[in-house]
Amino acid sequence: MIKTIIHKSRHIFARTMTTQQQQNHQQMFQTKLLKVDPTSISFASSTGEPIFSDLETQTHLEEASALLSTTDNVVAFPTETVYGLGGNSFNDESIKNIYKAKNRPADNPLISHISSPSQIPRFFSVEIPEIYKPLIAKFWPGPLTILIPNVSNSQISQFTTAGQDTVAVRLPSHPIARALIHLSDCPIAAPSANASTRPSPTLASHVYHDLQGRIPVILDGDNAQVGVESTVVDGLSSPPMLLRPGGVSLEQIREFGGELWKDVVIAKKLSDDSLEPVKTPGMKYKHYSPTAKVVLVKDEDSIAEYIKEHGLEPDQTKLALLTCETFKGENFQGIVQSLGKSKAEISSNLFKALRYLDEELNVELIFVEQVGLSDEGLAIMNRLQKAASENI
Structure with missing residues (x-):
């Protein structure tokens, strides 16, 4: 049975993480920049297990994955879109630490990242809805996020979903991201690794500028190539919706999605004071702004x-x-x-x-x-x- 949207969750979040608490979040870490080489990673075709040709990259990824799987800490890492700030999607405290580090509004849900489609039933207790399969076949791994049902027996933290009845899921193509997820053996919730409202980071130095002292580790894997965040689509609604434009274009969704996606509509942006639940990042709040x-x-x-x-x-x-x-x-x-x-x-x-x-x-x-x-x-x-x- 699919969960109904929990409107009172906003009050739970508000009690747990007020804006003042987020602003008062103290610098607690000597942030480490750990160099990783994405070209040194390949993946076993049968299991998806990462294979390393560079010991430093393997050691740094194992250190970061241990933080995610055994502690409440967060880790910044490169994806093909932008750098993400990752926490364990199952761990309430880890997810709270993402919101605190970014000073992010607590009703803004997070995207959970996986390293294989087979992890969807294992992690979220649901099968992939049929409507997404043609898009997944074309764009996964890649910059496409889908919404799946958030079912009652899922382990997903309510702070990851902002108490909603859907989970946003993506399978990134960047080798560092995929290896980190596989080694952590958990879905990694990861918004962009910037201070909230700032331009998204495409280099490790951008992350360090915004979050130095607020997080323990940044995995430095050079430049994020796509440069804007993933496209988010909702195939659970009728007609299906484009919730956030990104690395997969509207034209590509219509071309490769088949008959079920030919009438896809673009969702309206919500005002910052809207009470309507936010299905995905990017639908609400000021974003991407430099000081200039x-x-x-x-x-x-x-x-x-x-x-x-x-x-x-x-x-x-x-x-x-x-x-x-x-x-x-x-x-x-x-x-x-x-x-x-x-x-x-x-x-x-x-x-x-x-x-x-x-x-x-x-x-x-x-x-x-x-x-x-x-x-x-x-x-x-x-x-x-x-x-x-x-x-x-």
Whole structure:
């Protein structure tokens, strides 16, 4: 029997982790950066067991997996999308430590990561619903998250699901993530490994900037390639819904999902004060924002108009422009950086560029060229609209 949504769980979470408690969370750790080499890992075809050719990588992964399986601690690790902050999905205290480290709203559910589809019935006591099988066949391992029923005999922590009747599940393709999950032998709940509302991290240095002293270990596996979080779909609703755009495009869902996904609809964003339950991360709350002000622009002429209307002095205000598909930035009086010409490049470089301009160059105002909504563009604009103060 599927659980009904537990509205009172918000009050449980509120008592357990108030905003003030999260803000007062003391720096308790000497955060260790442990180097791991994703190219040194292969997997046994029959069991999915990781095989290591580098002893340092194996030792560091075993240390991190022991933290997840035997303690209440959390670990930051790379995935193909962004770096994640992982805790044991079955362990209430481990999940609370994710929320505390990030200062994350407690009604925002977490995605549980697995290393094999066979772990779904073992970990969550349900079979994979038929509607997902064509998408799983194409996109797992990869940047796709599905919602499955949260059944009464599941071990999943209510803090992982925010007390809801569904569980969000993903099978990442990054070798470090897959090996960590396999060695831990538990589903790993992992939002992005950043301070809440900050741009998502695509490098271990981004994680260290935000969470140094708040977590014990960061596994440094170089750059996360996709650059935006996973796509989240809900095949339990009718019609099925795209809850969060990400590394798998809407067009790909329709193409490879078959007849059952041809009428997929895009879920509306919830306001921050909405009482409606949040099914997945990204549907609510401000996200992805640097300290610098971000302004989205459709054409280059509007930049000069904006600067004039707001009385900005380019020689006194540190300005930057992130170009995408068409902007040249030839007459812009500030820092000009290209995110790439293809949407895949733009997606991969977006968060890294926002953090570089904000944290390294101390830019005050960042103009960003808008992109079309086809393919990866829907996910790119979803993130930019949440990061931006204005859209002109």
